[in-house]
Every structure is written in C-alpha cells, then in structure tokens.
Amino acid sequence: MLAVALAAAGAAGAGAARETRPPLYSAGVAGSAFGPDAFRITLPPDASGSYLPGTSLLADAPLPGPGDLLPTGAYPVVPRTAPVDHAALADATRAWLAAGTVPGRTDAEREVATRALLDLALLTDPNGASVASPFGPWHLVWPRDASWHAVAFAATGHPDQARAILRFLTRVQDDDGTWVSRYRPDGTPVRDGRARQLDAVGWVPWALWSWWQAASDRDRPARDTAALREFWTMLRRAADAAVGSLTDTGLPRPSSDYWEQRETRPTIGIAAPLLLGLRSAAALAADLGEPDAQRRWGAAASRLATAIEARFGATGYRRHPVAGAGPDSAVTFLAAPLAPLDAAAVTAAVRRTEAELRMPSGGLRPGNIPRVGDVAWTPATALFALAAAGRGDEESFAGWFEWLASHRTGFGAFPEKVANDGSPASVAPLGWTSAIVLLALATRDGTVGPPPT
Template sequence: MRGAVAAVLAVTLATAGAAGAGAARETRPPLYSAGVAGSAFGPGAFRVTLLPDASGSYLPGTSLLADAPLPGPGDLLPTGAYPVVPTTTPVDHAALADATRAWLGAGIIPGRTDAEREVATRALLDLALLTDPNGASVASPFGPWHLVWPRDASWHAAAFAATGHPDQARAVLRFLTRVQDDDGTWVSRYHPDGRPVRDGRARQLDAVGWVPWALWSWWRVAPPRNDSDAITRDTDALREFWPMLRRAADAAVGSLTDSGLPRPSSDYWEQPERRPTIGIAAPLLLGLRSAAALAGDLGEADAQRRWGAAATRLAAAIQQRFGATGYRRHPVRGAGPDSAVTFLAAPLARLDADADAVTAAVRRAEAELRMPSGGLRPGNIPRVGDVAWTPSTALFALAAAGRDDEESFTHWFTWLTEHRTGFGAFPEKVANDGAPASVAPLGWTSAIVLLALATRDGSLGAPPT
C-alpha cells in the first residue's frame, strides 16, 4: 500500500503448501486465511493477512486488532496476532483508528438492524483493505488471489459507490482504465502494479459489461461541481472515462453475433466455452445499458443510440434463446443451472418483459444448486467442487432484495453471516460441514452483500432499460 511503511503480508506459499498438504488427506477443503487486519487510512497505513488459526478481535469500527500492538521499528509481533511484519516507521495506533472511523462515518452503512450494519461494516472495511491507493482492488490478500480480476474489482467499485465512498470507486475505475487493452477488453487478471497475468487463461468478455456498470454506479453518486452560481453534474469528471467506456461498449457491440447473443467466451467460471453463456450475455446487457445512459449524460447522442439499440437487440435474444430453455447456463435444452441467472434479475440486467420467468428460474436454481451446508454452488461443473461458494449464494440474496422478497433475502443473508470466519470475513467457499474454506475475505462476496443490503434499503438503482 503506502511506500516503505506499507507492511503487506501475503502468507507465504510455503505456509500455504503446508496447510494444503495437511488438508489434502481430508475431504474438507482447506482454509488458507481467516481475514485481513490493518488500516487503509492514515499515516503508516498497512495490511496484513491473518492466518487460519489466528485469534483475536478488532477495535470497534476498525480493522486493527484489539489484543495486539501495532508493529513499530524492529518489532516482531507474535504468531496468532499480526504475523511477522517489520515496519520502518512508528505507527500511531489511535490515529489509524480515528482515520478509519472517519472514513466510515463519511459514508453510508447499509442495513436495517445493528446486526446487519455490523456485517456491512466489516465487509466495507475488508474491501477498503483490499484496495490499494492506486485503485488495484484485489480478490483476496492471499497468494494467487492477490490479483485484480476486472469483474471483482467492478463489483468492489459499485459497492464503494453504493456506500457513499466515490473516491475509492473512482480510484478502482482509474486502475481499470489504465490496464484496458486497445480493443476495449481486459485480460482475466492483473498484478496490483497493473501488469497483466500471462498464464494462458482465456479473456473473460464479461468485463466489458461489468466495468461500464461500475462506472455508471460511481457516476450516480459522484460529487457535483460547485460553480460560482450553481451546483451541477461534473461531466468533466465523467469525460475522463469516456475513451475507456467507448472502447468497452464498442467491444460489447462487436461481440454480438447474428443470433443477437455474444460470441462464446470464458466467464466467471474461467473455462473455455463453445456456446454463449448466461454469465456473459447478462453482464453485457447491463454494460450496454449503462454505457448508453452515460453517453446520454455526456451528450454523445450517436453512441447512446448505437449502444441502446444493441442492448435492446441483446435483451430480445436473451429472452428468445435463453428463455426458451428456462434461463439455464447455455441456451440449449438439457443445459445445467447457473447462479448467473441472478444477473438477469433486479437490480442488475432486468428482463422486465419476462420478469416472472426469470424469477421462476432463479428459484429453481436455488433448489438445484443447494449443498449440504445450506449454501449454493455456482453450477454443475467439476472444477468448482461440490461445496458452496459464498459469491454465488450472495447473488441470490441480491436477487431476493431486488424483488422485495424479505423471507428469501433473510434466509440467504443469515446463512452468509453464520458462515463467516471468526474475524467476520466472508470466505470464498464453505465446506459441506459448514466450515469456512479457501480464502477470507473474498472481496466479491463482501461487495455483493453490501449491494444486497443497499438494494433492500432502496438506495441502489439500475441503469434504464
């Protein structure tokens, strides 16, 4: 994070390997990290990853551990608190706490009860610690998850916007703008310094939908411009992102085939595809609508018409092709369920003309994807494993909030909160015995939960259809 005093600990691969080797003999997937601690604000800001067996609690309204001192010059902190993290400058514990609480106080904590706001506070603080000042917002602070997925980062930016923190949202958007390729697309992952990860992994076309949506989400809450005699929308601030938006939206339009659906592309399952997937089609619909709305705000009438027409064509194709087979993963009979069906529900890429059928498909997917822990897996694919994934489960909480289904929202929200780590972090997965697994926190889940609460509070909008 910040300069020489940025003490960032990624748990070593040796530690991870030892944990994985011990867990390999068990049926339960391992937990690699239990949470994150530190402060994203104030002089001496730092981040450390908490090991699976770490214990302790946070100071209220912060991510600072209450039962361990902050690292000072030459200090080595005990195992189980902050792992060994030397710093070069003394850190003012009280100043960091005050800066963090001031940041929280400047925004909005969604939720109707103290318990809900406690969950939201921890999710928001986790997102803050996952986001560097340069806008690199990583999936999680551990090992191979310490990378920026444009999809995840877009959701992080939308969550920052929805909770009244437009500066953090704008920083994430600037990072995504810097790393975008000339053809308007993004690679699947980036290092926090902006270097693309070159590992042969296929590009995920959904980024050209998610990033414009994140930009629209930020623009809804962007600070106005205070001229001498009036307060107006600061279109100059939005204009900064116009080249990125134009490239992304044109890439989305260019991906549409004669059928009206996008070409096959890897999506959030991160595997090669031979057919269009709902996990690509829905985000592109959302992104084109967002881009058209933003173009209108900038007076770019030609772009607004072109992208709006493409969105209308894509929506019709989704309804015709995916709707004919029950909104499954692929637009063919016999295709399996996919948690991405929630992308077609409010508050995302709403298919208002077929809303009842989408709701029925969402409820059917809930039943089909249920795991022994009570959570939901992403879909029928071996590589995701037969365990629940918290981002997939959280998407159903978001869809429930979007259709004002309080009973369903409460069910999924409660399950998510009851399967956090001891530090209140959302893990990526939950084993069938209910134990947190993989890494924690997972920023995507934190963002989805925040947006679900904001939707339920009535403060989250959606781009015009």
C-alpha cells in the same frame, strides 16, 4: 477466480477442490487503509483475537512480524521499528466510515456491512488496485471483482475509492476495449494462457454508471460532466467491444466467464453482464451528449435482450441456450438491480436454480461443473440474496443474508467457500462476496436506484 482456487487447492493436495472440507488459507485481514502509517496483514487460519470497534486494527496485537506484511501500494513491505499511532489510525478509519453510509436496518446487519466495507478498504490500494483477497494467488485484480468493489463503494457513499478503481481499470484496458483475466496490483497483466473473460466489458461500464449515479453533488454538479468525461475513451472502447462480440444470433461469441474455463457456446454469465454494460454505456452516453453512441449501444442492448429472452428463455435461463444445459447462479444477473428481463420468468428460474444448487451447508454452489467442487461458494449464494432484495422478497433475502452472516470466519470475514459441515474454507475475506452483500443490503434498504434500461 475459480481456476485460481483449483490451482491453490491442488497445491494443498490432489483433488482438494472436490473434498467436502477444503482447507482455509486465511481468516481475514487486519490493519488500516488510511493514514501515513497504513499497513495490512493477512490473518492465518488459526489466528484469534478481535478488532478495535469500527476498525480493522487488532485490539491486543503488536505490529506484524517479518513476512506478514503484504507488499502492495502504500503499505509497508518490511515491519516498522518505530511505534505506530494506532489511535490515529483508528480515528482515520472511523472518519472514513462516517463519511459514507453503512447499510442495514439492525445492529447485526450493520455489523456485517461494517466489516465488509472495512475489508474492501484494505483490499483496495491507493492506486485503485482492488484485489480479490490478500492471500497468495488471490492477491490479484480481476476486472470483474474490482468492478463490483467499485459499485459497493459507490453505493455506500465512498466515491473516491470507486473512482480510484475505475482509473486503475482504465489504465490497464487494452486498445481493443477488453481486459485480460487478471492483473498484478502494479497494473501488469498476468499472461498465463488463461482466456480473456469478455464479461469485463459489461461489468466495468456498469461500475462507471453506478459511480456516476451515486456521485455526490461535489463530484457531479448539475450537468457538469467533466468528471465523467475522463472515462469516455475507456467506456467507448468497452461498449464497442461488447457490440463487436455479438454474432448473427444476437448473442455474444463464446467466451470464458467467471467459471474461467474455455467455452464453445454462449453462456448466461457473459450475455447478462454484456446486456448490463451496454445499457449502462447508453445511459452514460446520453449524459455526455453523445447521441450516436447512445443509439448504437442502446440498439445493441435491445438486440441482445431479445436474443437472451428467445434463446436462454426458451430453456429456462440455464447456463447455455441449449436443451439439457445445467443451472448457473449467473441467472441472477438477469434480475434487478442488474439487467432485469421478463420478471416472472427470471424469478421462476432463480427459484428453481436455488433448489438445484443447494449444498448440505445450506449455501449454493455456482453450478454443475466439477471444478467448483461439491461445496457452497459465498459469492454464488450472495447473488441470490441480491436478487431477492431486487424483487422485494424480504423472506428470501433474510434467509440468504443470515446464512452468509453466520458462515463468516471468527474475524467476520466472508470466505470464498463454505464446506459441507458449515466451516469456512479457501480464503477470507473475498472482496466479491463483501461487495455483493453490501449492494444487497443497500438494494433492500432502497438506497440503490433502478438499473439502467
């Protein structure tokens, strides 16, 4: 996603990604993901207004005009001339919310969670294509982001949306078990020379495990694994690709990760998701009665965990397993509820990284790399809220959550970035941030079970 952000910023002006106040391209999304008249519009940065309670329908807005509608899935590509039953759409949206759970202990927390859930619903087409954001070059499916979206839906009691995303990811997977970096909502890959991001073979099995763990009795009756068996081929290919990526050192080969740049050394942003994915795959193989796969993937996970602790741990869990490497927010991937290792050492690394990555706005940048710019990124900041929730640190969780909640757009959407003056920047909503915040709340509330081991 970072490379797309840079490209879009470049269109707005040379060096825009490094400015202290990058532009805001969209303020949020409106419409309804449910009902026969479902539609979605992107709200421009200067938009004003409010939503009908419990919906994403604008309280005082007419139907969108020409050019405002997004041509995806079941949403219309041209404005409707017939009246739309907004009351019916509102009822359908509220019924969807009521069918699941809205995490949070206070009204303020639940308001943030409600908006995050509704934004994710509008980012997810009926065919399971769950885009990063509804604006321009972000209107694509990153397997990493989509996996997190699925986990958030599973954790909040919306298994149908989670399963739709998993089916989309299954359809677009290559035969070698990997995914390209991005897909269009119709499932066609974006082949622009961008390197594959190997972390998808970790995130997608984790998303499948999360859906399976959270599935209702209706979807997962006692030991009836038919629903899970649907994804066996996808899981086997992904987990075997993860095993095949491990080198003689026990670490995966160099690969592009969420920073989306070519790498010559292993990164923590690849090693940690692969550990999580292999642990998830082994647990799923056990449920499916596949002992050979369980042993193979479990052994690979153990080998990888040992290598991470030895190589990354020796240098304080930095971006690369070498002396002098910079900090990386991906250190949080090695904390509960994801792929926890040595709790004391990882917690110390997380707290040190927080201090190193803090920006004037109070949020955190992803790491020390010029292309991310000298501003805070909400997904990076949200990952530290998740890590705080995972270790039961209420004070740290509250601090990060309050920062995230107070730096949304006027429509309550999480932007991708926050400028140093505290203003939202880039695109909103960013689905990855919404998903991380929802999982952080659910983890803090105790409704997310222990991670796979």
